[in-house]
Amino acid sequence: MAAEKTVLLYPCPALGHLNPMVQLAKALVRRGIAVTIAVADQPDKSPVVAGAIARVAAACPSVGVRLLPIPSSEDKKYSHPVMRILxxxxxxxxxxxxxxxxxxxxxxxxxxxxxxxxxxxxAELAIPAYIFYPSAAGDLAVYLQVPYVSRSAPFAFKDMGHTALNFTGVPPVRALDMPDTMGDRESDVGRTRFHQCSQMPEARGVLVNSFEWFETRALKALRGGLCLPAGRSMPQIYCIGPLVDGGNTGENDERHECLEWLDGQPKQSVVFLCFGSKGSFPAAQLTEMAHGLENSGHRFLWAVRNPPPPDHRSNFTEVNLEALLPDGFLERTRGRGLVLKNWAPQSAALRHDAVGAFVTHCGWNSSLEAVMSGVPMICWPLYAEQRLNKVHLVEELKVGVVVEGYDEELVMADELEAKVRLVMESQKGEKLRERLAMAKEMAADAMKDSGSSDVAFAEFLNNLGTNTRQ
Structure with missing residues (x-):
């Protein structure tokens, strides 16, 4: 009998990266692989990240977790928040x-x-190394080309505004929709990220959290070597997704009260607003959102956080909804709306039949959860690669619409109302729903035995025993 294979996973210590890596660990364990997750353990990590690390072992008891202690950097000044993680x-x-x-x-x-x-x-220890790419294949196609496209750009991306950047395999991307870490290649964070992008092809393979049917064009460009200059070879691409949370509803798997509320709502009648682990808005924007939801006349479930604090630290403090939202809003919308403080069981809510639209920050984990639930997206990107994801979701994959003004000071109430009505009432909204129903079916097919993602996983595991790049 062949010896059990062993894989060490090394995630970035941030919530949006830890969670999909845990899903990868579970998938490997199901296939008979011994898995250890090593996590850089910052002494000054946020409570959210600390909680996520603590849950890693509980999520999959058969996975070993090793914390890698590092000195505190709390007093160190960084030019960009990502530099603290790097x-x-x-x-x-x-x-x-x-x-x-x-x-x-x-x-x-x-x-x-x-x-x-x-x-x-x-490489030093002669261990085969792979990259787990937890975002869109379209993002990967862009990132591989960024070091070369930026050299021919007349200015830094941050100074090019609405100028379209052309990358193979994806729609044109406005410069302002590029991640802010790549806005200036001469900045500390820009130099670091551009260097990392240029080093990605050195991996033996890349595991992508997507599926073949969903991102055909980007995957074809990647595998065809069209995202790299002549002379550089592309590592094997394994499209193994969607790997997403299974839909636990809260601590100890108790059913959250909002799901009971959803039970009482008609099918596909509720607009669900949830913006990830860091998504928060200034008070003025919360006011506009409240007015937009109220004026739309539609039912809604809305997770609200405190406005972002000036020092960018955690805003998971007690939320005073009456103080944050317009006078009388909660009373006027009582019955057709439910506002939650800080957190919602996103995966479970999306899977509920009552949810008919999802206002989202376009984090890839959230986007995949929406796809697997068949729920159209109203895209409101906030930070990181979310604007880039928006380009794929809206323009390439046709599974959502975008709120105009996300890149300005405020999204106005009438804009949110209009997009809610478009998705919930119009013929275009019905076409989105049909598209999502197909995407949901294809995502499920990909993950079945002998589906495209299952086959890709098997290829990856078979190649673990070989010593040459495919």
Whole structure:
């Protein structure tokens, strides 16, 4: 009998990266792979990230979790918030090297898209290294081309506004829709991210959290070597998604009260607003949102956080809805609307038959959950790669519409009302629903035995025992 294969997973210590890596761990364990997750353990990490790390082991008891201690960087000044995370990964690199040396045998190291610099540790120890890309294949196609497209751009992306950037395999992308980490290639964070993008092809393979039917054009460009300059070869692409949360409803899997509320609503009648682990809005924007929802006349379920604090620290403090929302709003919408403080069981809510539209920040995990639930998206990107995801979701994949003004100071009430009505009432909204029904079916097919993602997973595992790049 063949010995059990062992894989070490190395996620970026941020919620949107930890969660999909846990889903990858579960998928590997189901296929008979021994899995250890190593996490850079920042002493000054946020309570949200600390809670996520604590839940990693509980989510899959058969997965080993190793925390890599690093010095505190709380007093260190960073030019961009992402640099704090990248610095933590840099400081954890010696501990990762020692962990890999201490384990009896490791068949592969799988690193997050932000952990590209760790590929050289794997090369030093002669361990096959792969990248887990937790976002869209379209994003990956763009990121691989960014170092080269930026060289021919007349200005830094941050200064090019609505100018369209052309990347192979995806629709044109306005410069202002590029991640802010890539806005200026001469900045600290820009130099780091552009270098990481240029190093991605050095991996033996890339596991992408998407599925073949959904992103055909981007995957064709990637596999055809069209996202790299002549002379550089593309590693194997394994499209293994959608890997998403299974829909737990809360602590101890107790059913959240909002699901009971949804039980009493007609099918596809509720607009669900939820903006990820960091999504929050200034008070003025919350007011516009409230007026837009009220004026739309539609039922809604809305997770509201406090406005972002000036120091960008956690805003998971007690939420005073009466103070944040317009006078009388909660009373006037009582019965047809439910507002939650801070958190909603997003996956479970999306799967509920009562939900007919999803106002989302376009995080890829959230987008995949919507697709697997067959729910059209009203796209309101906030940060990171979310604007880029919006381009794919709206213009390429045709599974959502966008609120105009997300890139300005305020999205006005009448704009949100108009997009809610479009999705919930119009013929275009019905076409979106039909498109999502097809996408939901194809996503499920991809994950079935012998589906495209199942086959890709099997190819990846078969290649773990070989010593040459495919």
């Amino acid at each position: 610095d933590a990964l840099r400081l954890a690199k010696p501990a990762l090297r020692e962990l890999l040396r201490s384990l009896p045998a490791v068949d592969a190291l799988v690193v997050d898209m932000f952990c590209i610099d760790e590929l050289d540790v794997a």
